[in-house]
Amino acid sequence: MTVTEQISSLSIGIVLFPDVTQLDFTGPYEVFAKLPKAQLYLLAETLEPIPSDCGLTFLPDTTFAQAPALDVLFVPGGPGINAKMEDEKFLGFLKTQGKQARYVTSVCTGSLLLAAAGLLQGYCATTHWLSLDLLEMLGVKTVAQRVVIDRNRITGSGVTAGIDFGLALAAELFGEALAQAIQLRIEYNPQPPFNSGSPQTAPAAVLARVIDASHNVQEIRRQIVQRVVTQLQTANK
Incomplete structure (x- = not known):
């Protein structure tokens, strides 16, 4: 029996939030949409339009309250994660779905949301290279790879890695x-x-320019992560 024959249906939930990075989820979506027997859900707290960080607007089709139990929970990243890392209702939805999902997955800084929800403790994972240290702060063992698979946790690095992630998940599910x-x-x-797509290959001047331009954003996010870490430590006492 093939892997495909073993799967009667496949529910994939893509979690959206304001200021999501569109390519984080539209890249994987292109792959997901071609999987056999797959039902895709664009999930959000309400059915109101969701603005991406670059101005594109997306329409969710299912609210968190209406979401079925998911086979695949997928969380993209983007500037909007800052607010969601401290949103208990949002994190509660991730926790509930993550506990029963066959695969818990993310691309880019979506892994910070999974970690804030307590879903990456004890797993190896990756994220955008600028946020690897923040993921480590949340108690996750980081791996600077394009896609990291650790049991049923699959995480992709920054933005364009979403297609690589989608194909890796497709291979896990269907061969x-x-x-x-x-x-x-x-x-x-x-x-x-x-050849400037990673900090290892980018010219030094380009790397310095990106780090400098991202400094303020990363420092704000670092403060949020520190608060989340404190909350997690308090909850685990």
């Missing part, structure tokens, strides 16, 4: 042949014009 077929269908054959 490599189907994942490769999806990769070919979407012609995912990256040939970037510059």
